[in-house]
Amino acid sequence: NAGVTQTPKFQVLKTGQSMTLQCAQDMNHEYMSWYRQDPGMGLRLIHYSVGAGITDQGEVPNGYNVSRSTTEDFPLRLLSAAPSQTSVYFCASSPDGDQPQHFGDGTRLSIL
Amino acid sequence: SQKIEQNSEALNIQEGKTATLTCNYTNYSPAYLQWYRQDPGRGPVFLLLIRENEKEKRKERLKVTFDTTLKQSLFHITASQPADSATYLCALPGGSYIPTFGRGTSLIVHP
Numbered sequence: 684n685a686g687v688t689q690t691p692k693f694q695v696l697k698t699g700q701s702m703t704l705q706c707a708q709d710m711n712h713e714y715m716s717w718y719r720q721d722p723g724m725g726l727r728l729i730h731y732s733v734g735a736g737i738t739d740q741g742e743v744p745n746g747y748n749v750s751r752s753t754t755e756d757f758p759l760r761l762l763s764a765a766p767s768q769t770s771v772y773f774c775a776s777s778p779d780g781d782q783p784q785h786f787g788d789g790t791r792l793s794i795l
Numbered sequence: 796s797q798k799i800e801q802n803s804e805a806l807n808i809q810e811g812k813t814a815t816l817t818c819n820y821t822n823y824s825p826a827y828l829q830w831y832r833q834d835p836g837r838g839p840v841f842l843l844l845i846r847e848n849e850k851e852k853r854k855e856r857l858k859v860t861f862d863t864t865l866k867q868s869l870f871h872i873t874a875s876q877p878a879d880s881a882t883y884l885c886a887l888p889g890g891s892y893i894p895t896f897g898r899g900t901s902l903i904v905h906p
Contacts, residue, residue, distance in 0.1 A: 687838075716893055718896075723803075723898065725884070726839070726884070728895065731891065739891065741889075741890075741893070773838050773839075779892075780892025781827055781844075781888065781892050782844075783829065783841035784829075784831075784839070784841060784894060785841070788836075788837055788838050789837075789838055
């Protein structure tokens, strides 16, 4: 099992560009989430999904879109990148809400 | 609003000693609490989950306590080793039971 796979590992964007961060899991988990981690701020929840076709907003959703068309994939879209979105982005999955989260190794994103 | 507090100052201890990390929370009545380990450049890794009806849970050299009256969890690593050096995060359930994380405490174990 690969677990949770995030691509790309690193990305540099210019302000205003759009991009999609990919997240895939091969554990047949229903729950998937996106967090961002900034120095001194900890992990903050952006969006999450409790199953295919179902998504909801977390603590910091502005500027990001998600969709969940399959159980395996949960892409995060930056619509118009801003320097404030420079961060490390982590995707996580779990079988259910009260089960341990499995994390990917993150995407390091810099917006110039 | 709900708040999770972990000591932002790094904890420095000598190898072989017991490390104790604290997680305090307010405005929560959590059904469970989780602890994760995060190494630099890596995603968090799950360590232990303790439920509200459990006072203590152990896994090898790790022990977690959960006091719902004090609204506090303590995370202990006995016989600590330099390889235990990492950041430790506690997490409580948020909306749809998706975890909300504390900011983490850095543990440094000196040989």
